[in-house]
Amino acid sequence: MWHETLSLILNSVSSAFIPDLCLLCGSENLTGSTSVCNECRTSLRWVTPPICEVCGKPLTKLEDENSTVCGACLSSPPAYDMARYGLYYEKSVRAAITRFKFNAFLYSSRPLAEFLIEAFDRYYVDGNFDVILPVPVHKRRLMTRGFNQAVILSRKLSKATGIPLDRTSLIKTRNTEPQARLSRSQRLSNLTNAFQVKNGNSMSQKRVLLVDDVSTTGATITEVAKVLQTAGANYVGALILALRTRDGSINPKQEDIVYS
Numbered sequence: 696m697w698h699e700t701l702s703l704i705l706n707s708v709s710s711a712f713i714p715d716l717c718l719l720c721g722s723e724n725l726t727g728s729t730s731v732c733n734e735c736r737t738s739l740r741w742v743t744p745p746i747c748e749v750c751g752k753p754l755t756k757l758e759d760e761n762s763t764v765c766g767a768c769l770s771s772p773p774a775y776d777m778a779r780y781g782l783y784y785e786k787s788v789r790a791a792i793t794r795f796k797f798n799a800f801l802y803s804s805r806p807l808a809e810f811l812i813e814a815f816d817r818y819y820v821d822g823n824f825d826v827i828l829p830v831p832v833h834k835r836r837l838m839t840r841g842f843n844q845a846v847i848l849s850r851k852l853s854k855a856t857g858i859p860l861d862r863t864s865l866i867k868t869r870n871t872e873p874q875a876r877l878s879r880s881q882r883l884s885n886l887t888n889a890f891q892v893k894n895g896n897s898m899s900q901k902r903v904l905l906v907d908d909v910s911t912t913g914a915t916i917t918e919v920a921k922v923l924q925t926a927g928a929n930y931v932g933a934l935i936l937a938l939r940t941r942d943g944s945i946n947p948k949q950e951d952i953v954y955s
């Protein structure tokens with residue numbers, strides 16, 4: 696298994712040194728400064744137009760012919776101004792996120808951050824954001840996992856874009872059920888009053904970019920956006936690394952259910 700081999704190699708070297716292996720498949724065929732081989736790169740499936748200009752999800756054929764906004768956003772506009780997704784949560788992307796998040800294989804954050812930055816460049820390069828806010832996890836989850844994957848990805852995005860990272864203003868006040876385990880309506884109520892902005896109106900007049908790793912319904916960013924609007928945010932954009940489609944959420948693997 697390449698994964699065990701790669702883990703073994705990486706665990707035996709300094710964390711400052713990343714060997715020339717593709718961090719998605721373990722192949723040695725790396726070119727340039729990227730951490731992903733050509734084969735993996737061409738197999739990536741990006742969330743591409745036609746997408747809803749508000750929530751960023753793919754439009755159905757019928758929606759695409761009639762509007763640039765999806766039916767869900769037309770009937771119930773979300774609290775955020777705009778959301779965009781990078782890749783579909785499948786195959787090597789899903790495997791890399793799983794290794795990163797649940798097995799603490801932090802090397803996976805490198806290609807994942809590269810993908811996030813690519814998605815940022817595609818959608819938000821003229822966003823004039825004042826701050827990047829990672830979607831927080833509850834402190835109890837932080838204690839068991841040891842890190843918040845959204846913070847690690849956001850830090851790299853902040854470094855690449857120069858937009859300041861704020862990892863303390865937004866907090867999760869309730870340790871909620873993992874979203875992947877719930878139905879659509881449960882997902883929304885599960886998160887009610889789960890987030891809080893410290894210092895009342897500290898987001899006043901700010902253009903905020905929310906960052907998260909995976910989303911299915913967008914319920915989390917919707918709930919966080921409400922809190923940010925209340926705290927005075929002027930604009931809330933969201934950038935999510937991976938979109939989990941309905942099919943993928945019907946029978947999620949055990950690690951997704953337990954910790955997502």
Ligand SMILES: [Zn+2]
Pocket residue numbers: 717718719720721722731732733734735736
């Ligand atoms: Zn590869």
Ligand SMILES: [Zn+2]
Pocket residue numbers: 747748749750751752764765766767768769
């Ligand atoms: Zn939409």
